[in-house]
Amino acid sequence: MGAREREMEKGLVSIDRWGDGSQAYFLTHLHTDHTSGLSSKWSRGTLFCSATSAELLSTKFPDFDLSLIRVLEVGVTQLVLLRSPSSGSEVRLLVTPIDAHHCPGAVMYLFRGEFGCVLHTGDFRWEIMNERAVMAKKTFMDALEGSKIDILYLDNTYCHPSFSFPTREVASQQVIDIINSNPDHEVIIGIDTLGKEDLLLHISQALGMKIWVWPERLKTMHLLKLNSNFTTNTSLTRVRAVPRYSLTHETLSSLNTFHPTIGILPSGLPWRSKFLEKTPAAVAAATNLNDKTPLTKLHQYAFSVQYSDHSCFSEIQEFIRTFRPSKAAGLVSSSSYCINPRYYFSHLYENHHIRDVSCKDFRSKLDRKFEYEQRDNFVCKREKLSSLGGRVGAIRKGKLGAKIAEGEESEHLIL
Template sequence: MERGMISVDRWSEGSQVYFLTHLHADHTVGLSPRWNKGPLFCSRISARLFHHKFPGFDTSLIRSLEIGQWHSLSLLSLSTNSQTTVQVMAIEANHCPGAVMFLFRGAFGVTLYTGDFRWEVTSEIAQMGKTMLLNALKNDKIDTLYIDNTYCNPSYSFPSREVAAQQVVNIIDSYPEHDIIIGIDTLGKEDLLLYISKMLKVKIWVWPERLQTMHLLGLHDNFTTKTTLTRVRAVPRYSFSVETLEALNTMRPTIGIMPSGLPWKLKKVGSKDKSCGLSSLNKETDNDLHMNMRNRYTNNIEKHHQYIYTVPYSDHSCFSEIVEFVKFLCPNNIKGIVSSSLSYVDPCYHLHNIYGTSSLCRKHVTKEERAGVEGECKATLACDGSDDVKLKRKRIKQYRLCVHKTRVSLLRRFNRGAKITSEDCSDD
């Protein structure tokens, strides 16, 4: 995409239209109640939460998109000084309320910007997103994939949120006489809190601003601001610390739980540092990996401090899920959207060897086309009755090369859309 046309989660750029993937603070840097650069596109849920996040914002700038539907924009191409049409579709990102991916199609080709996302094997929402992408792409291929690379490193391997949520319930169950403190952000982890509330049949305390968010999401029945009604409290992540837990334990027995995919290290007096101990990626099928993770994490709860447990509950995709996502899409080019992660590695470093392996790519070479190529090559072999072993080996090698070249040419034929140079898309 040309500079000056579209910006995604970037608010200081001079663009014609702007897109918001979700309302987490690291994606809204530069947004303020006074921001008025142009129309802002987001999901319906994000639009509903927007005024709460930015009171006084000019809501006439907000355009909400229906998930799974194409929307056409008429923009000015600065390179040709003529009008051009860009299509965009919002797709559920399975990250936090309102989070979406954006699929763009235009003269520049096809671009997918994931924002933050979770591509869980067992998630119905992720399966819906997969179906939406298949239906939207048809025979097109993604030219550039901007991907959430927060955990794009084989050292990050954690279970589904379903498994991690059960682990949190197990911890709370094992401390029936303790108060429980859970560190969360101002948006996200709602499903975890609802699961705890349902399984333990309790309301969960949240601070007043967080209860407002729950009201806007229609989830307020499970939450309260009265500390006398429950022993389970969800507090802002910034207020969750060793010092806080130690102070609370001088008044009442209290246990803290930090749900996060990040390794969370604590220094103990007289002992070595301990981390989350995330295992490396094993060569397992997706279902095997899920079952092994379920057994490993549900049955083996580890304590990282006298008063604190860390649980690998993450709203971002772990490495194995990122691999599956890239294999599924088989893009021409990949760019990471996170540049300041503790584990940051260019996603191409770990993923370069899986380009061209997706089901979307394989389906373009039909059985009939493959059979025709193989038939022609076998006929060529059959025409020569020589018994010379070296000659046979040479012809077999030629045959295999023939099939390979034909497959490559077919893939190129089905690769629609112009490639986007790194210079063209550096600001999107």
């Protein structure tokens, strides 16, 4: 099969991108940086996602047209039938959503067809000893059926040797230890609108108390069936989870004028500059990637714990070593330091013909070329509620000419 025949034709699939020009749109998860362009009024085509994402989508986008949603069962290979924009012939697309272990509803997508085999990780954490990652690896192997991955679109957020994280289980215990060592303090934990639920549950269960969350976050917890561990009543707990952006030096200083309070930032990000003097020299020192000394206490009132929902450098390396793609492209770009997986791991690729060059040369000479040659055809995002079950099941057969044929191995969607 020639190289041109192994490329996915432009106009078929978009992943986490919501503009015109595709027949099928795939959502990896509902974090804001992956839903830019998606709205309650969006109606450009069929949207494929996991069941959990479908549950949450209507709360993020009220009045979203649920007839556009097609729920894909995680771990199950399904056949999606599309039409070639150029010839009108049928295109058979085998899709396997795989648990990304990132946030509720997050999945990776494995695509197979005449174009070859393409894997899009979205955002993911590859803790290989974790039970969910073990199951994900088995799902991968079963779905691949001995095939190799031709193109890997990789979450390379922390693809730099300076990033080395403990497992989330270890990091969770570190958070609990900080809380227990400050028994007379109120505790503020900075989180996003989705994600870190396992951490909060671990804290709640270990301390035997509920955790305060803001009302919108409690609604999400209800949808995830986790509401028994959370409350909006501040009198019931000394531990509060707040929007991450609101946890600052100024906030903690103000809170400490009323009651002793500590803040905890669970993240792989270098948060030090947020709590230091805002001079160029201080910020540069705080974000130095060559400083591998683990920093726990950021400030008089603030602690940082490396609880990450993205894979660190060694986990990315293990992932690539396991699946040995022919080509790979990072989903995240950075001008400040090199996180290009091909710079570090090209020797692990099935066809490792790329010569060693400087990181700067690598970005300028290869990244741009690969992006335009491959990504124009396989469009994907690059960075910088009450239950829907019955309702979606009833609606999904209705519009866009979709026909669902029940089969022993997969669900056939004719779009």
